[in-house]
Amino acid sequence: MGLNLQEKQAVVTEVSAQVARAQTIVLAEYRGIGVSDITKLRADARKSGVYMHVLKNTLARRAVLDTPFAALAEKMVGPLIYSISPDAVSAAKVVNDFAKSNTKLVITAGCMSGTVMSADDVKVLAATPSRDELLAKLMGTMLATTSTFVRCLAAIHDKKEAETATA
Numbered sequence: 001m002g003l004n005l006q007e008k009q010a011v012v013t014e015v016s017a018q019v020a021r022a023q024t025i026v027l028a029e030y031r032g033i034g035v036s037d038i039t040k041l042r043a044d045a046r047k048s049g050v051y052m053h054v055l056k057n058t059l060a061r062r063a064v065l066d067t068p069f070a071a072l073a074e075k076m077v078g079p080l081i082y083s084i085s086p087d088a089v090s091a092a093k094v095v096n097d098f099a100k101s102n103t104k105l106v107i108t109a110g111c112m113s114g115t116v117m118s119a120d121d122v123k124v125l126a127a128t129p130s131r132d133e134l135l136a137k138l139m140g141t142m143l144a145t146t147s148t149f150v151r152c153l154a155a156i157h158d159k160k161e162a163e164t165a166t167a
Contacts, residue, residue, distance in 0.1 A: 008059060015063035018051045018084045025069050026083040026091040026110040026122055027076065030054070033104045038081075041098045041105070050091045051084040068114035075109035075116065088112060089130045096126035 003011065019025070030038065045052035055063075057076040064070050085091035092110060099105045110117040110125070117125065129137070 003056075011055070011059050012062045015053070015055065015060065015082075015084075019063055019067050019069060021086045022051075022069070022084045023088040024085050024091045024110060024112045024125070025064075025072060026095045027072070027080045027108045028083070028095050028099065029078055029106040029108055030081045031079055031104065031106075033102060037102055037104075041081075041094070044098065045083060045091075045094045048090045048094050049085060049087060050094050052081060052094075053084075054079075054081050069111045071114065071116050072109065072111040078108075080108065081105075087131055089125060089128050092122045092126040093130065096123055 033041075042052050057078075057080065060076050060080075060082055061073045064073055083091040083095050085094075095105070095107055099107055107119040107122050109119065110122040112125065
């Protein structure tokens with residue numbers, strides 16, 4: 001049974017709110033995937049902060065109208081699962097990782113910052129470290145540099161103390 005007008009408006013409003021916060025949208029065909037696999041994919045998406053939903057393409061087109069993702073509307077054809085993330089990499093990572101283990105999920109397109117991406121572009125984006133990974137690397141580098149600096153200062157302090165004690 002289809003959705004009535006109010007339900008359709010509610011879906012468009014919900015998806016529009018997600019799109020307004022998004023940096024990336026990834027589209028993938030899900031033909032032939034079992035319910036348990038889709039459930040696992042959705043759980044992975046939730047853990048990564050990705051909004052994932054199977055939508056009617058007409059409703060999705062309305063949700064992206066007048067947004068930086070409007071150019072993606074022409075790619076909204078067929079049975080699609082929509083992955084929307086406020087992080088530039090998360091949606092691509094979740095979908096790409098799942099597609100590696102389940103060949104029935106086929107990435108069709110994506111969009112980031114108003115630029116439509118091919119399936120290959122989405123895979124390249126998925127290989128990029130996430131914001132959290134980059135921040136962790138930066139913090140590790142900063143801590144290593146700070147501890148080296150502190151040890152250096154301590155050595156200089158010890159040397160000056162030794163010099164003043166012998167003088």
